[in-house]
Amino acid sequence: MWRHGYDLSKETGLKSGTLYPLLMRLSEQGLLESRWQEPERSGLPPRHVYRLTATGLVLAREQELEAVAAERAGALA
Amino acid sequence: MNAAPGRSRRLAVTLARHAAWMLPSAPSSWAQAMRHELDYIADDSAALRWAFGCMLASYKARLTHWPRFSRWPAWRHVATSGALMLLIGLALQERAGGQTEPPRPGFDETTCDLPGVSPEIRPRLRCGTVSVPRNYDKPDAGRFKLAVVVIKSEQQPSWPEPVVYISGGPGFPLTVYAAHQARTPYAPRRDLILVDQRGTGKSEPDLCPDLAGKLLEAALAFAASATEEAFATRQATYLDCRDQAIGRGLDLRDFGTQVTAEDLEWVRKALQIERWNVYGESYGTTVAMTLVALHPDTVRTVILDSIYPPDPVPLWSTTVNDARAAFFANCARDNVCSMSFPNLAETYRETLARLDQKPLLVTVPPQMRQPDDRVMLTGSLFEAVVTNLLYYPTAYPDLPRVIQSVHDGEPQDLGQVLGPILAAQLATAATQNRATHAAVECRDRPHYRQDLPRQDLPADAQGLDRRQLYGVCARWSDVGPPPLVPAGTRVPTLVLAGQFDPVARPALSRHVADLIGGSARFVEFPLVGHNVRQFSACGAKIAADFIDHPAQKLDTSCTDRTSPIPFLPKRR
Numbered sequence: 349m350w351r352h353g354y355d356l357s358k359e360t361g362l363k364s365g366t367l368y369p370l371l372m373r374l375s376e377q378g379l380l381e382s383r384w385q386e387p388e389r390s391g392l393p394p395r396h397v398y399r400l401t402a403t404g405l406v407l408a409r410e411q412e413l414e415a416v417a418a419e420r421a422g423a424l425a
Numbered sequence: 426m427n428a429a430p431g432r433s434r435r436l437a438v439t440l441a442r443h444a445a446w447m448l449p450s451a452p453s454s455w456a457q458a459m460r461h462e463l464d465y466i467a468d469d470s471a472a473l474r475w476a477f478g479c480m481l482a483s484y485k486a487r488l489t490h491w492p493r494f495s496r497w498p499a500w501r502h503v504a505t506s507g508a509l510m511l512l513i514g515l516a517l518q519e520r521a522g523g524q525t526e527p528p529r530p531g532f533d534e535t536t537c538d539l540p541g542v543s544p545e546i547r548p549r550l551r552c553g554t555v556s557v558p559r560n561y562d563k564p565d566a567g568r569f570k571l572a573v574v575v576i577k578s579e580q581q582p583s584w585p586e587p588v589v590y591i592s593g594g595p596g597f598p599l600t601v602y603a604a605h606q607a608r609t610p611y612a613p614r615r616d617l618i619l620v621d622q623r624g625t626g627k628s629e630p631d632l633c634p635d636l637a638g639k640l641l642e643a644a645l646a647f648a649a650s651a652t653e654e655a656f657a658t659r660q661a662t663y664l665d666c667r668d669q670a671i672g673r674g675l676d677l678r679d680f681g682t683q684v685t686a687e688d689l690e691w692v693r694k695a696l697q698i699e700r701w702n703v704y705g706e707s708y709g710t711t712v713a714m715t716l717v718a719l720h721p722d723t724v725r726t727v728i729l730d731s732i733y734p735p736d737p738v739p740l741w742s743t744t745v746n747d748a749r750a751a752f753f754a755n756c757a758r759d760n761v762c763s764m765s766f767p768n769l770a771e772t773y774r775e776t777l778a779r780l781d782q783k784p785l786l787v788t789v790p791p792q793m794r795q796p797d798d799r800v801m802l803t804g805s806l807f808e809a810v811v812t813n814l815l816y817y818p819t820a821y822p823d824l825p826r827v828i829q830s831v832h833d834g835e836p837q838d839l840g841q842v843l844g845p846i847l848a849a850q851l852a853t854a855a856t857q858n859r860a861t862h863a864a865v866e867c868r869d870r871p872h873y874r875q876d877l878p879r880q881d882l883p884a885d886a887q888g889l890d891r892r893q894l895y896g897v898c899a900r901w902s903d904v905g906p907p908p909l910v911p912a913g914t915r916v917p918t919l920v921l922a923g924q925f926d927p928v929a930r931p932a933l934s935r936h937v938a939d940l941i942g943g944s945a946r947f948v949e950f951p952l953v954g955h956n957v958r959q960f961s962a963c964g965a966k967i968a969a970d971f972i973d974h975p976a977q978k979l980d981t982s983c984t985d986r987t988s989p990i991p992f993l994p995k996r997r
Contacts, residue, residue, distance in 0.1 A: 353462045354475065364459070364478030369485045372455055378906055381719055382458070384564075395465060396458030402718040402911050 350385065350397035371398060379404030433469040440476035447483035454562040456483070530555065530695035532573065539574070541604040549607060551575040552600075555695040557623070557688045559679045566676075572627035573692055574600045576607045576617040586700050586725045587616035588972065589689065591716075593707030593733075593956070595682075596862035597853075598626030609965075611704055611958075612972035618701065620692050622685050622712075624861030630675055632860035633666035640666060640859040644892075645851075651805050651891060663897045666860045677902035680861070681868030683909075686715040693723055702972050703727040706956050707929065711735065711869070711908045714937075717916050718909035726975045727911075728968050730921045731929040731955050734937050735908040736870050741928070742889045745812045748927040748954075749773070752815060755925075755952070756825055756992065765995035766825045773811070776832040777804035787836045802839075807831060808889055810839070813850060815927040816954045818961075820846055821990045829995060838996070867898035868905035874898050910940050917975035918945040921964055923953035946971075946979060951987045963987070 351359075357367050374380035381401045384394040400408060441463050445456035459479040466472040537552035554570040577583060588611045592599045599619050606617060621628035633640070643659040670677060689712070693701060702725050705713025710729040717724050753770040756762035766772060781804040789800050800806065811828070814820040823842045830838040867873060873894040911918075920938040922931035931949045938947040950957050950964055957964035963983035971979060 352465070353458060354466055357475075364475050365481030365485070366478070368455065368459060368479060368482035372482075372486060378909070382454070384454075392464055393457075393461040395461055396454070402721070402909060402914060406912055 350383070350399050352395060352397055356398065374400075374404065379407060431469050433473045437463060437469070437472040437476040440473070440480050444476065444479040444483040447480065447487055454564060455486075457564070459483075530557075530691050532695045537574070537603075539603050540601065542607075543604070546576075546604055546607045549577040549579065550603060551577070555620075555692045557691045559676070561684065561687050566679075569623050569629040569679075571623060571629070571688060571692065572600045572621040573696075574603045574619045575696065576603060576619070578610065578614050578616050580614050583616045584614045586702055587618055587698060588612060588702045588704055589618040589620070589693075591620075591622075591689070591703065591705045591709035591712045593709050594625065594857060594862060595622065595685075595708050595865035596625055596857040596859060598856055598858075600626055601856075610969075612702070612969045615702065615972065618692070618696065618698075620689060622861075623688055624680060624864060625858050630670075632670045632675065632858065632864060636662065636666045636669065636860070637858065641855055644854075644859065648806070648809060648892060650801065650803070656891060656896070660896050663860075663863055664900060666863075667901050670860065677864055678868070678905060680864035680902070681905035681908075682711050682715050682865065683719070683906045685712050685865070686719055689716055690720050690723065699723075700725045704730070704958075704968070706730045706958070708733050714911055715909045717911040717914055717918075721911065721914055721916055724916045726917045726919070726972055728919045728921065728971065729934070729937070730957050730964075730968075731923065731926055732920060732934040732937050733929060734933065735910060736872050738870075738872070739930075739933070740890055741893060744930055744933075745808075745815075745889060745927045747930050747932075748815050748925050749811065752821070752824070752925050755990070759989060759992055761994055762825055762990075762992040765992070766829055769825050769828060772832050773828050776828055777807060779832065779834075780804040780807050785831065785834065785836050788840050802831070802836065805889070809892070812889065812927045814842070814846065815925050816956075817846060818953055818990075821925075821952070822993050826993050826996060863894055863897055863901055866894055867901040868903075869908050870894075870898070871904050874904070910937060912940050913942050915944055917971075919968065919971045919975075919979075920945055920947045921957040921968070922947070922949050923955060923957050923960075924949060924951045925953065926955045928955055948979070948981050948984065950984055952990055 353364070353367065353371070356362070356371075357364055360367070362370070371380060371382075375382060379401055380398055381404075382396055382398045385397045387394055441460045445460050448456040459476075459482070463472055463476055463479075466475055532553050532555055534551060534553040537547070537550045539550070539552070542550065552572075552574050555573050556568045556570050558564050558566065559569055560566045575587075590599070590606065590611065598621055600621050603619055606619060611617060624630060624632055639662050643655070643662045647655040647659045667677065700723055703713045703716060705711070705728065707730070710732045711734070713727055713729060714732075714734075717727050750770070753773070756766060756769045762769070780802055784801040784803045786799055787802045788798055789795055791798050802810075811824070814824050814827070820842060823838065827838045827842050830836060875895075877890055877895045918938070918941050920934050920941075922929065922934035924931060935947050935949075938945040948964075948967060950961050953961045953964065958968055963986075966983060967979060967981060970977075
């Protein structure tokens with residue numbers, strides 16, 4: 349699902365100064381894709397939207413699994 | 426009427442402009458992204474906080490691009506203080522980078538200037554151009570016009586989701602074959618979209634317009650005789666081409682499979698197609714897979730015919746050895762072939778050794794531009810010839826006899842078989858834009874920057890591998906973003922592979938299908954080489970069925986009814 353920068357900021361609690369460098373790095377690593385979205389109403393400029401690439405999704409899933417595994421390992425220790 | 430913006434809003438806009446100006450030039454779309462986002466934040470103080478953060482992000486990005494300075498602690502202090510000082514001067518700072526809006530996708534219709542179009546086909550064609558950004562991260566860096574042909578389905582009305590065919594190469598033209606494509610539909614009732622990829626056919630740019638002949642000539646000379654001198658000439662020609670392209674203002678980083686996939690996405694929008702069916706063949710599968718990975722919601726089905734996966738890929742010589750072994754094993758199982766040529770694999774090995782000892786002088790078609798239309802057939806060249814013949818099922822009946830006759834020092838069969846095939850191949854080879862081939866492959870394939878691993882290769886294999894872009898790419902351009910495999914995609918995917926394919930082995934295609942996951946179905950076609958659909962009616966039928974009914978169980982029974990190869994016996 350495509351997300352806007354400002355929405356991502358509100359959802360993650362990351363300020364734009366932290367969010368954009370992260371988005372740029374993910375994009376450089378091929379984990380995030382971006383595109384221009386047509387203006388929502390006339391008089392507004394096109395808006396950049398983002399989503400994870402297939403590789404990004406796979407990595408996110410792996411990270412999630414690793415986190416679950418680490419949690420389980422912690423519970424068993 | 427809009428009220429005049431308040432002080433906070435004006436400062437926010439100024440900060441955002443400064444952020445855009447500070448951002449290194451490469452990710453300029455990010456600068457625009459930050460600035461445009463501001464217009465969607467209604468609250469002025471939130472907008473100001475946002476813009477201030479954007480400015481910090483730009484400084485971070487700028488420092489990251491100057492690693493020497495970023496490691497210097499005193500510089501960090503200077504940068505922070507500098508940022509504050511610049512803040513004060515911002516009210517006067519009106520310099521903002523790149524005001525250009527990203528171009529919008531659009532289709533400019535033109536008249537169709539295509540060869541071989543019959544009066545029946547002409548009304549079904551729509552020709553035109555789509556202007557795409559040269560660099561999707563720099564909307565103001567100029568555009569390339571891409572040639573696009575839409576072939577309306579013979580039966581109207583057509584179904585809403587057309588087929589986009591992505592051809593091989595990279596570097597081959599496509600729209601020039603529109604008449605042929607119109608006669609061989611991929612699926613009934615579906616329009617067909619053809620696009621000349623950037624740098625091919627009628628699409629811009631032409632990287633080295635006056636060097637095409639020299640590049641082909643150098644490649645042919647090297648194919649005929651893989652000497653160090655021919656190798657060096659070929660390299661030098663590529664580097665001349667690179668220098669010319671850069672001299673004409675072209676950026677060789679504007680090539681690669683990801684940008685080609687984005688071009689297709691741009692074309693889809695320009696043609697106002699909601700979703701399409703993607704058919705990738707050979708290198709076209711690289712683009713198709715990347716397109717599905719980047720824009721899965723736009724693809725209804727995808728067919729990957731003879732997969733060329735992203736790096737790492739096996740050495741070509743390894744792939745060819747495997748294909749040849751499969752062919753020889755088929756001969757050994759066939760009554761006629763095994764009786765005439767009892768140990769074809771061994772005969773082949775002996776032939777290479779004999780040719781290396783004593784090359785044969787053979788006549789070749791005039792298109793090869795060899796002195797007196799003759800070349801010295803070495804082991805290396807013969808291996809290249811046999812590899813080429815494995816592409817074409819029409820050559821299979823003759824192949825054992827060709828090997829035997831060369832083995833026996835009587836290459837007349839070679840001339841007879843090779844003449845028409847080589848002539849056709851050369852005609853095709855002449856249409857490939859070799860500069861674009863290098864431009865795409867050098868961005869996509871890190872392995873061409875490595876030295877050719879020679880120590881484990883049989884002597885006869887080196888020529889085959891050396892024909893690729895080793896020695897060219899390191900000085901051509903940087904490696905770009907890699908082609909992608911749509912691992913875990915939900916897009917229904919059909920993978921086709923030919924048993925004797927000398928460049929895309931079925932085992933590798935099956936491996937890619939496994940990576941794609943549960944949405945992929947894999948079908949291997951016996952007694953077929955590269956590009957299944959082109960040479961197999963069974964393959965064409967299965968592909969059409971799949972496009973029409975991707976959720977249904979595939980009927981692949983025609984693969985079991987393949988007739989054996991009508992091998993020609995040994996000449997008496």
